[in-house]
Amino acid sequence: MNSAQTSTDTPHVVICTTGGTITASTAAGGVVVAGDSDPATRAMLDDLRAVLPDSVRVSARAVLDADSSTFGPAEWDVLVDAVEDVLADPGVSGVVVTHGTDTLEETAMALDLVHRDPRPVAITGAQLPADHPDADGPANLLDAVLLAADPVSRDLGVLVVLGRAILQARGVRKWHTTDAVAFARNAPDLPVEGLPAELERPTLRGRARFTDARVDVVACPPGSDAVALRACIAAGARGLVLEGSGSGNLPPLVAEAVAELAVERPDVVVVAGTRVPRGEATATYSGPGGGAELAAHGVLSCGYLRSGQARVLLAALLSTADPVEVRRLWDRYHLYS
Template identity: 40%
Template sequence: MSHIALVRTGGTIASSRDEDGISRPGASELGIEFAAEVKFRDLMSKDSSTFDFSDMDAVADEVARCFEDPACAGVIVLHGTDTMEETALLVDLFHDDPRPVVFTGAQRTSDHEDPDGPVNVAAAVEAVLDPANSSRGVLVVFGGRTLNARGLSKWHTSALDAFISSTEPRRVVPRVHIEGIRVDIVALYPGADAVAIDAYRAAGTNGIVLQALGSGNTNASVVAAVKTCTAEGIPVWVTTRVPDGSIAPTYGGGGGGADLVDAGAVFAPVLRAGQARVLLAVEIAASR
């Protein structure tokens, strides 16, 4: 008798509002009838904004444990939306089983007059049961959309269809744990200098992701700081603050993407900063 494993980690879908209207963790009832047998696995109860690499590792390990049971038809992970894109990517990097993994959650608390969580969970169950989703890797089912984990980003703070995804080719890598790896994100802006990069170097960073401008651009001061990092063996990856579209090192002039590449930086053409940080951490852990 097959079943779907449903892993609960917390998030808005598992929260309710107190007398002051503040969302607090603790709600457990989903209020839906499942279209298949579902086995609940309570992993943690946390707001995903508090997640670190050890929490993401724990989710990836739990998903792998679910698939040790041959009767498990697929896994649904209930997760907060703030860092869903990071954890979903981490699980996808190591998921080499044809059975689907589906992440979902909610924008509204469980006690909202019109909660979106039950609809999202019901859709996630349907996605697991759909044979077309076999061997597709990790999916995110949210707000009426079914999206690939690779290239996923949250585009809206409150809209029910909160996520978009740019296609990123899948490759599965051997399992590594990223706890203990430090990768920092530096947001760039007009007039940015080397202060943040130098501070992260002093703090012992293992890698840096630049959230650059436009198609992956900055200025000469940042380029010089990147060159210092790469000379010291600290990898620097480049993404963009623009929500959608791919990037490429097509500009020069001292602070363009081509100059960053000349300084030793690597472009992440599709992934945005959150997912690029996770992938870079995996690359660093694997190289060790």
């Protein structure tokens, strides 16, 4: 995305809508229905304009309209293109993306990897549908717009704004299915002095196309074998994110298959992560399936990323570089190597 210099004297924030719970309605039996959200979007914008300061101008652009559980690489590409197109206008001060919370963490990562513009992109959503008496979407949208309009948010990349929390994109994951504070961020403690490490967010050199590279996530619980791993390779996966245990360790049968894969298919990039919610995945332990042994076979570690965002990063890198270069670059882009 470009780095156009813009004026923030009269902020103009463009809201890119994608559907999701924030504009969803409730059908008979309490079933939440996403999609066909134009009326709810118009009402949401009317309510927003009624409480915004007169100095902040908002407009909306419909990009997608569905439950985010249906989103994947194709939708990430669509959203990246849409945000880039909006920011081609130097009169825009910032962008807000309204999004379902199910896959918000993947979309936030995809946008952040290519967002080189200093203007902020805030991504928000809701845990309750628009017609719920306690709907949280309006407050979340107001917070996101005010953040995107504020010059203090420049150069921070993509920000997740939900439940009064503001989180940078890398390391974010949905941590609760229903709580208003839906997201948390897995990251190391910040230094007391100096530039916080989180402000160092390198972006990709080229324009990633997430649909160009199939990357699969394989759960590797205790005692699992390599059947799922081999099926993904047979289906054309160019990258694998293996969700292990502890600090990124895999069951022996999976580790054995990974060692064979390193010899037979060096074109397939393998990343090891963990099912543990917080902390860093590292190549620490020896022995069959231990992270250190995996690293000897060229397996990369997820660091502070979890499987969803690691998959996004690996797909992005594989769409812009060959496997040798991906392995060299990996630690530059994942969180705090």
